[in-house]
Amino acid sequence: MSEAAALSAPRAGSPWIIAVLVALATFMEVLDTTIANVALPYIAGGMGVSQDESSWVVTTYLVSNAIILTASSYLAKRLGRKTFFIMCLGLFTLSSVLCGFAWNLQVLLLFRILQGLGGGGMVPVAQSILADSFPPEKRGQAFALFGVAVVVAPVVGPTLGGYLSDNASWHWCFLINGPVGLAAMLLIGLILKEPESVTEERRKQAHGFDIIGFVLVATFLGALELMLDRGLEDDWFDSRFIVITAAVCVTAFIAMIPWEMNQKNPTVDVRMLASRQFGACFLVMLATGAILLGTTQMLPQMVQKDFGYTATWAGLVLSPGGLVTMGMMFVVGKLSGKVQPKYMIMTGAAVVAFAMYDLTRVYANVDFWFFAESRMLIGIGLPLIFLSITTASYNGIPPERTDQASALINAARNTGGSIGVSLAANILAHRGQFHQNRLIENTIPSNPAYQDTLHQVTNYFAAHGSSMVQAKQQALAWIGQTVQMQSSLLAYVDVYWALMLISLSAIPLALTLRKVKLGGGPAMAH
Structure with missing residues (x-):
């Protein structure tokens, strides 16, 4: 993380200003992994594409983000951390504004790829900047602030995205990054110091790019x-x-x-991935990314589609979980000096798995707090995993490979998130069709239960002023809508069962981790 030839000490009294600015830039970048989730129906409608196609807005960003992470270590050394960070922030800000002005899906996806490339390089470099700006005894507090930005941003994203989509336009989900990004670039450029001599030394020491x-x-x-x-x-x-x-x-x-x-300096250190300690952490982070992004995509989508929530309320479903996550980050920070990472990962995975199981109990009349409480359970479990993975993954990694380790763990989170979103969407579509076919098999005239339901519903509409012909048509339409909603809910239940199994898979992986020296862990993962 930190090197002998590190950034020079910032001006007196400014480390916390640097921490806030770096955390703000990181918050903005991570926010964009989820801010568009609840806006997807608006994007699909505005651009004349299907809901499945509009989900590519999320996954293309995650993939391009993961790809650039593998090159971020080399580019930071080659260009200097400050220069590279500002370049990434500039590309991210510009492409965000361009996303807001996109005129069709193809152009929007192109700008989202550029946005992911700009954002992907910011997070590992931000970790290095924090490590260099604070003395060892203060780094834990700085990384706690950074951790709040990283973990809470995916939860704030849907809430903010929903509000902007309902009250302004989905375009503002991206345009809002413009002024914030420009202000952050200006302030970081003025406050953060990196002498030219350090940059030149890093250029000389940088290995050839793979x-x-x-x-x-x-x-x-x-x-x-x-x-x-x-x-x-x-x-x-x-x-x-x-x-x-x-x-x-x-x-x-x-x-x-x-x-x-x-390769002497590979883009992806395969040997590191093949090691028991780091490889297990990599797989756990893949699973964690799938859970975090999969639920952040599916939950708002379900309440909008099947429960009639607005985009704002769909985002608010996640807000209580964000508050719990924020509090848990500091609790876990305290526990990390006393409890082995493997046990915290196992506990966190079990809590998240229980939250997924809780969501499988969904039915048509559940209220807002059913969803919010499930998300709060996730907010308890995920921080236990995130910080613990970081501590465990750096164990045994030589100092010259920590940048590579940071990039790979960050890439695992985004790649896992992308896979989780795609997997959940595929399960939802296939199982929705399966359940609809099974339910339709029972809605036939020869079925006494169907005839009884049709008769009762017809009488209901007739009692409310409809003619018998109209009442029967309304009853048939109501039965069709009920079948469609039930099949949709059953498909979402299948998604949550799959995510629960993914959560449980982290427990045996955590058991393979060795014990680490507690206290003074490294930077947390994105």
């Missing part, structure tokens, strides 16, 4: 996400396009492993 490895990683992740996003629309492997994309994905992955193993 361009082939970077291309292979980008190809693998890009093809994987393209396959997951387009698979449902193109009928999976019945589509020639999906088959070709899958072949490219597998080929890039197979070629990447031997290439990266033989």
